[in-house]
Amino acid sequence: MWNPIKTFSNLSIIVKLSLLVSLSIIFVISLGNIWSYLYLKEYNLESIENTQREINTNTLKALEFYFNTQQVALQALRKEIVENPNLSDKEIINLLELFRVGKDLDLLYIGLDKSIKNIRSNGKILSLETNYDVRERGWYKFAKNKTSQGEIEFGITTPYKDSSGNISVSYVLPMYRDGEFIGVIASDDNLSKLSNLLEVGKTKVGTTNVYDSDGTIVFHTEQDKVLSKNTLSENIAKSLQTNPGLTNGTLFEVVDNEKELSEVICSNIAKTNFVACSIVKKDFYYKELRNNLVRQVISGGIGILIALSLVTIVLFYILSPLKKLQWGIQNFFDYLNFKRKDIAKNPIIADDEIGKITEKINDGIEQTKQRYQQEEVMLKETIQVCQDIEQGILSSRITAIPNNPNLLNLQKNFNLFLDILEKKIGSNFNLISEILDCYKNSNFTAKVQNEKGEMEVNINALGIEISKMLNQRKEFANLLNEKARKHC
Known part of the structure; x- marks a missing residue:
């Protein structure tokens, strides 16, 4: 059975250090990438949300600025008409045409409550005589209804198809003289102009549209969708009806037409019942995160490879003296075991540990x-x-x-x-042996010179004693011979 600890312990120190340092680098870089990803995730989500909110705000400002421009024009015209009660129909027509041209409107007209006339900037005057009752017109009712509710300021009607088949919207403003309702001043504006304003809120990842409270599409960059409903618009309307506070710029999710989640930010348009909503696919939020993650993984992987390469090179360079040291120690032990007759010192490459x-x-x-x-x-x-x-x-x-x-x-x-x-014994056993050989041959005059050892001294003494004894015997023999000659 494979034992990783044993396998690791059998590796060389350079490989061990390389592995440990490499694992440490991988851990640190991975930890850094995880932290960076989490930070960038929060930052990107917040950044995209802020961008979407900014787009919604800019679109809202563009629409409100345009509507305010129309309101100012109608208020100026209303002032002229209210302050000049004796204007003839022709003078009113000229005044309407002058303002229409100045504000680049499609049509400017007033509806008078007493005469039940509809005087238009194009010179037409409609009345009961032409089977036209201005009091039954939607724009007139809309303005008068706002008056009955105590709202006497500027209003915008829901888009509608005019007599020529174009989709238009009407700006209305009730007129009062001495506190008495005298009629309504209104203008028609082609929806294409308003759709152009929505281009401010159109990006490569989302759009900004205007919806009514029931989910009807009021303004859209694609005009064929105006006055219709779809899954997205209805779900936005349901969310806003359930939680009206979402119109303060809060990000919320709805299911769109493709049954996918979209992130939506809505804001109320002043002086209307409409909301401007910026819509971005939720997938875009996380697509950017996925792209960041892929970039981080790739850059982290490249960084790890570069770091590992540098660490390996540096470790091999720093620890290369260990190889020579190992070779020197091996030679040293060979020398101790008598496998080598000589040994050289190990070269010192650097003054480090x-x-x-x-x-x-x-x-x-x-x-x-x-x-x-x-x-x-x-x-x-x-x-x-x-x-x-x-x-x-x-x-x-x-x-x-x-x-x-x-x-x-x-x-x-x-x-x-x-x-x-x-x-x-003595200093030289050979001399003792020679003396003993002399004694063996009856030469007792031989003597160890400069005797030191006890045996040498004793041998010399023995030779002297034997010599003395032999001399005594010789003298005794001579004496016997002498006596024998005398007796003979």
Whole structure:
């Protein structure tokens, strides 16, 4: 069974360090990427939401500015008509046309409550005589209804198809003279102008549309969708009806026409019942995050590869002296085991920790080498002394002094043993043997010169005593011979 710990322990130190540093780098970079992704996720979501809210605000401002422009024009026209009650129909037509051209409107007209007339800037005057009752018109009712509710200011009607088939919207403003309702002043505006305003809120990822409270599309960049409803508009209306507070620019989710989630921000348009809503596919929010994640993974992977490559190169460079140190230590042990006759010092490449270790090892190698050399000298001397002893020379001594305490003790004891032998026997056993040979041949005059050992002294003494005894016998024999001659 594979044991990862054992496998790791069998690796070289360079590989181990490379793996550990690599894993540390991967962990740190991965942790940094995770933190960066979480931070960027929150930042991107907030940034996209703020951008969407800004687009919604800009669209709202563009629409309200345009509506305010129309309101100011109608208020100025209303003032002229109210302050000049004796204007003829022709003068009113001229005044309407003057304002229409100045404000680039499609049609400008007023509806008078008493005369039940509809006087238009194009010169037409409609009345009951032409089977036209201005009081039954939607725009007129809309303005008068606002008046009955206490709202006497500017109003905008829901888009409608005019007599020419174009979709238009009417701006209405009730007229009062001395507190009495006298009619309504209104203008028609082609929806294409308003649709152009929505281009402000159109981006590559979303659009801004205007909806009525029931989900009817009021303004849209695609005019064929105006006055219709779809899944998106109805779901927006339901959300706003359930929670009216969402019109304050709060981001909320709805299911769109493709049955996908969209992020929506809505704002009320002043002086209307409409809301301007900016819509962005929710997938776009997270698509950007996915892109960021992919970029981070790729950049992180490249960073890890570069870091690992640099770390591996640096580690191999820094730890390369270990190879030479390992080779030097192996040679050192071969030297200790007598596999090598000599050993060189390890080269010191740098003055770092490895260099200091190498220096210490070199000192140890030098000391060991000197000790081995001293021991070798001692061993050679010991062999020579043994050979001298074998030759009968007992005066030889081991003079080499080893550093090894055990060998030093052996040297001292061995020399002491030789001292005892020399003291008890003599300095040269060969001389003793020669003297004994002389004694064997009845030559008792031979003598050990410069005798030191007890045996040498005793042998010399023995020779002297034997010589004395022989001389005494000789003298006694001579004496007997002399006496024998006398008796004869």
